[in-house]
Amino acid sequence: MNMDQLRRHYQAGLAVRSAAKPAVTVEQLEALASHRLSETEAMALLDRVMADDGLRREYELLRSVHEAGRVPSPARRWMPLALAASLLLAVSATYLVQRVWLGGEGEMRGPSAQVALVSPADQSVLPLPVTLAWRPVAGAVRYRVELLDGIGEPTLSEETTDTTFVVPFGGVASGMPYRWWVEVIFPSSSTRSAPRTITFSIP
């Protein structure tokens, strides 16, 4: 005899086992079906319930009502997926914004931050004098060029209406990396490019 046959015999026998006076109250069944009992209590009660088909059927009705109440509605079932999709959209949108508005090499192309550094390229090592260049920005009143040393202290901060600036001899050390950026000054606001790094080699 295999296990399936044993189960069939057991279930056939169980189907006629139903005490005239149930040994478990409806309140106990309700507590069992709604998971309000400890594991030990549940096990002891289930042992009695499963030995009596009448009780088992009553338990099954209560269990099904409770389980069906816990099954998420279609809207709630799709909620995690909708949240995941929203998150994915948000990440994609952020990525696209970064790609469109912040181009490579620190260029900012948004309507209020259209300053694109032209040269020198990031991480350049060049002998002085070095000419920094950027693209003109519509509506800009002037530009402020800033050069910062390795610990972020401004070494140079100059304003110009031109779109180039020549880093003069003196004031900068040879072989040390500096960061530089251009701040575009509008009549009532300003915006700054992403920084680039440059190292000067002084002959």
Added chain:
Amino acid sequence: MVRYRRMILSVGFRHGLGESDVDEVLQEVRVRIWNIHRVAETIQSLGPSYVYQTAASASVDILRRRRAARTGVEAVAELTPNLASGDRGPAAALEEREFADRIFAAVDQLPDSRRAVVRMYLAGYGRREIAHALACAETKVRNLLHRGLVELRERLVREGIGPLEVLE
């Protein structure tokens, strides 16, 4: 309500829950909701949680009423053997009844800690359902069930029933 009915049946259908039971519960739910709200628009706006709470309470009341209404005659009728022996005759039914009784007796002798799990399994419940009913891990159910079925097999073999292949 229709969706909820379908969900109840999908949970309980495998274990013998009848449509008439579910319909009785939902009819009770409809009556209760109508008695309280009386306005179709209000009723339509009730959420699934409200329906569930009402159904939970209605099902308990239905069981109480059924038990209270149970007469002595009905109780005796419930005890009358009605084995699924079909047209095999009373002798076969009796033999099957005795055989089932021996299985039940063997199950009754299992330790408390494993008996409920084995009973549920033999009654047709899966490991996941058993774990859910006991609010414990499925691995624990698997262990209890395996040990319980091994012990049951030994008892049944001693009774002359078997050999029994323990699948779990």
